[in-house]
Amino acid sequence: MAMLIEFFNQSNESPDLKHSTPHLCCGNEELSMKILEGNTVGIDLGTTYSAISKLDEEGNPTLIPNADDRIITPSVVLLGDDGHVLVGPSFERISIEDPTHIVEAIKRQMGNPEFYVVYQNKKLTSEFISALILKKLKQDAEARIGPIGNAVITVPYYFNDVRRKATQDAGRIAGLNVIDIINEPTAATLSYAWNKGELGRADLVQKEKSILVYDLGGGTFDVTVVSYTPTHFRVLATDGDVMLGGLDWSQRIVDHIAEQFRRKFGDDPREDPETLRIFSQEAEDAKRQLSKKTQVPINVYYKGKTLTVSLSRADFERMTSDLMQRTKDTTELVLQQAGIRLEDLDDVILVGGSTYMPVVEHMLREVCKREPSRELQPEEAVSQGAAIHAAILEAKATGGQGQIAQAVIKRLQSVQTSDVNSHSLGVKLTDPNDRGRKMNHIMIPRNTEIPYSTTQRFVTNSPNQQRIHVHILEGETSDPDACSQIGDFRVYDLPENLPKGSPVELSYQYDSSGRISAVAKELTSNKAASTEIVRDSGLDDEGIDVFQRLADEYKVE
Structure with a gap:
């Protein structure tokens, strides 16, 4: 994830960077997700194939076969003429269908607001199409293990915040309580360590x-x-x-x-x-x-x-x-x-x-x-790792009152993970060499271990500035317009006759759960404002409800 902050005054200019004093944020936040009744699973929502796994009673991550007794399901959706939706159809079935009714590689469109498929006079988004795949995985798995209440869904490490939110929305539309979005390489590493008999073994060197x-x-x-x-x-x-x-x-x-x-x-x-x-x-x-x-x-x-x-x-x-x-x-x-x-x-x-x-x-x-x-099966490792991570979260959230053996739960409760941000966090400034040009100044480079916080100081670049407008974006390039905006806020009512070059301090924190909090303070008057960005969902509850009702109209097979 990357954050980009831009200041605007009345003349639409940005402050110049004066100096910075970064420091590391300490400590992890308490786990606060809600665990619902039912099984807790891990899902690898892939571009071409998807899989769902669960830890068995002995603590082994096991893939759950679909209705065709296959442990992986093609991430292909066939939209039938009569409201029937077929997920993972055979090539023989696909070959006789109208190509416009077939949706493939939807993962590449996650978070793309311009993408949609028209079906029965309705515009289906990438989140909705992905939800149909997840719904198929869920219902096939429930036929074997019973009700599923909670899920961890995997994403590529390089997915940005918009894509991650879209993935979480897809899970909610499919009727899943998405307790976390985990990066695929992290999931694979958990699977690798478990396969070697090392995961959670505090007794080992x-x-x-x-x-x-x-x-x-x-x-x-x-x-x-x-x-x-x-x-x-x-x-x-x-x-x-x-x-x-x-x-x-x-x-x-x-x-x-x-x-x-x-x-x-x-x-x-x-x-x-x-x-x-x-x-x-x-x-x-x-x-x-x-x-x-x-x-x-x-x-x-x-x-x-x-x-x-x-x-x-x-x-x-x-x-x-x-x-x-x-x-x-x-x-x-x-x-x-x-x-x-x-x-x-x-x-x-x-x-x-x-x-x-x-x-x-x-x-x-x-x-x-x-x-x-x-050592690992390439198509299975990510789903298995997601199931391990899901069990770790369940064990911590429920105090070990899970469905797997207590010895396994004790091991899982001892596991801690530390991630890095996969996209840089920066601030948008006026280029000192070209007043009409904006530039991206990186404040927290990608691959910085999180949690992390930083404070840097800027100065206003025009006299009598009345407000500060902070744009929060993510992206790597020096061109701010090529970055994604993920939020904004303003500091109003700055002192009258505020001189050019007045100090403005930016502080923001990226915590281990993916939250970004930003604070801007004009130091002459101590006027401040802040915002927090939480990856709860890209859609609000009403939007989720609308899509859930639509998904219920279709018979997914």
Whole structure:
């Protein structure tokens, strides 16, 4: 998350930065979420596949099969003509449906206010579509384990505040009490430590280990370095791309095949939505086969013409080399930002189905100078870690009155986690070299361990300034307009004849639960104002109720 604060006076100018005095905020806030009756689960809401897990009585994180007895469900929604909604339909079913009724990769649209799907004369948002996927997971799981009351849902570490709120809204629309949003690499690390028998074992030697989590899913990508002991997990650095994933590798195959077809027959199969969908499925299948085979044939048909293309693994890796290079650059950057030597890296963990591509292991072996671990199942680890985190929160909130063994609860209660902010927090200032230009001054850089607070001093840049307008945004770029606004507030009634250069102090805090509080004070008069931003939800209760009633109108299968 990142915060950007902008001051405006009557002439729409901003104060200049004078100096800063940052300091670390100490202590964690008490847990305050409400645990409802019913099971508490962890959900990996993925771009291409989703999964739901729960700790069993022995404390093992277990994936709950869906109605088709599969432990992962395709994150595909088919909007039927009669109000029936099919989540995770088979390719055979999809192939006979109108492509405009099929919604895929909705995770990439989370938090996008301009995205919607028109269905039965209603505009369905990304939150609502995601809620249908969550509703399917919930109802299938409840058929096996009984009522579900609470859930932890995972998101990529690089999701910003808007995307996280949208994810939380989706859970609420689906009828879940979302007790936390957890970052996917953190969830994977919990799963890793549990799998090794270390998690919560206060009796073990508290030797700190460092691991790199490389998470390449169907639509998003994260790299995170985590340092941990059996009872304390600390994120050192993270980076990623919410628009990079296995879908982009598959698309390169689609484009390659389509270009071959166009050159031979003069027609471009991508112009027909139904054919494009078939091409996309063929490309996805070929990509998966190339993880095991060195060459695969691809047969495509369009307008009565057939083409067979033989695609080698070497050709596939060559046509996607720039995509892999992007993940390599990010991996090297995160290692650098974490300040960890390669010889001190204890393990490299692969998460996400796209890590099955052999080139991923080859690249990581080259960068990290060690063999990546295959201890965890890439498609299952995040959901399992979310279930562990959910059980930890339940154990702490209920005083250990949970459904799992008391020995396991005692272990879970001892676990603490520390995160970093994945987006920088900054302040918008007038560029001293160009009075008409605004600039983003970073106050809390990304990858700063939270909780954290900072105080910095600014000065007014015009005489007789009457008010201060603080805009709270998040973003990395120097251009404030490229950042996202997440809140604002004002300080009014400044003293008359306030001279130019009067001191203004900014203080704000980013706590471990994701809350941002900001205070602005004009020091001559001690006039102050503040605000707090809490990731409760992007929608208000009324908006959630409207979407819940709409979801109830549809029969989700």
